[in-house]
Amino acid sequence: MIRFEGAAKTYPGKTDPGRGPTGLPRPALDAFDLSVEAGTTCVLIGPSGCGKSTALQMVNRLVVPSAGRVLVEDRDVAGLDPISLRRRIGYVIQGVGLFPHRTVAQNVATVPGLLGWPRARIAERVDAMLDLVGLEPGRYRDRRPDALSGGMKQRVAIARALAMQPKVLLMDEPFAALDALTRRKMQEELLALWDEARMTLLFVTHSIEEALVVGNRVALLSPHPGRVRGEYNCHEFDLSSIGSRGFQAAVQRLHDRLFEPLPEAAPR
């Protein structure tokens, strides 16, 4: 499971070489409390600048909290070795970030390779992972990322993230750059994947629909700094419920909450 306990992050103001620090420190996340139970999916949704990505990156220690703490499986990540932590946590980002000079198989084999697995075991795992994300190994193993469409690239990235069969998977707007049809297909496959492996999934998106479909629970964040405004259950929804009245009502409710103005900050 993942638990945030009063996690906060303030980025220092931008530093311009030559001119020194410019701009004020930017609080990205403040007093952030959230629990994601093991084997459930939680979606963070909110406007730009609400610290969704920052929260995600705290989990695998790409970002270190300025205050508070983050626990993964009841252990404070601050006390864990960041590299082995990251290799145990799957991480998928919008930009995909496949290595352009490596084949699909080599990309998927990144972490097993870094851990020095024997060749046969790596090959076996790579094929299993490609099968899992719906890419026929014989056909795609030796291709390079450039020869794949956006959806396929993201599939490879997911296969790479799942190669160590992580118990925790972080996804930062993984389908945002895909067209609507491909996105729908990928959501379907992700849900099937999750249903099989039941990892703890923390997912960031801008899309209310996607949040309701993917999440068991949705956390709505407010911007500047990011704080949790509310948590909503949506485990009853899946792709087939998109047209239903209940789903539309839930979309509307989240939509209204999302656009509801925040109370004015008290004048200092």
Add this chain to the structure above:
Amino acid sequence: MSQALSPPIRPEYDRALPPFVEAPVERTLPLPARLWQQGWLRRGLILLALALAWEALARWQDNDLLLPGFGATLAALADGLATGEILERTRISLTVLAQGYVLGVVLAFALTSLAVSTQVGRDLLSTLTAMFNPLPAIALLPLALLWFGLGQGSLIFVLVHAVLWPLALNTYAGFQGVPDSLRMTGRNYGLEGLAYVGQILVPAALPAILSGLKIGWAFAWRTLIAAELVFGASSGRGGLGWYIFQNRNELYTDRVFAGLLLVIAIGLLVETVVFATLERVTIRRWGQVR
């Protein structure tokens, strides 16, 4: 849409499509069209046309001292190759070139690696390239002669100068253009230091690095020939530039042309064989350039 659409409004329709069974259309191109698609053939024709124009101009001029023809040049080149003189000169030039080039490349990578990892390195790189990149390498030759004497040391010094700055500049620009998602991925997998540079930055920036290597090679080759022309032989072992200069002094114009032809040929060879192969097995296969 507040305004009602005015008629006529065409009826909607649904249509059941039969399965698409037509075979893809394909036919063989006529032979001339297929030949014309061969890049080497087109380029060969251009070279042939240039050679013919040269020969025609030379015959019309009819003055071997000023402009020997293509045939005469080839004959002089064949003669030089037969006696082995021109080969020996080329070998001397290329040996010096290789030393200077490799040293320049190593220094450029050291400098850029420093620049991506530290603020001071960045400042150092930008200041040094701003200062030295516009400075022609050949302008440093008098100074080099003063410091290193008449010999290979001076040549290598100017060669390093010719290669280092453009390559460092290109490599650094390439490193800066590496997408954030790839950097993030690298950091996420715990790649640091040299592994980070070697596995994330270099492959992603390879198009820029290769173009820097190409520019560096062209600068180095031209600087070397020019430097040899200026001060030529050290202890009787001059390179290709010295061969050109010497034969001009003795008014063997055909040999001057033969030397120039060889300079061009080597340039072409390195460009089309070495760099093209390097590009084909890396950035073209990886799909970073088309």
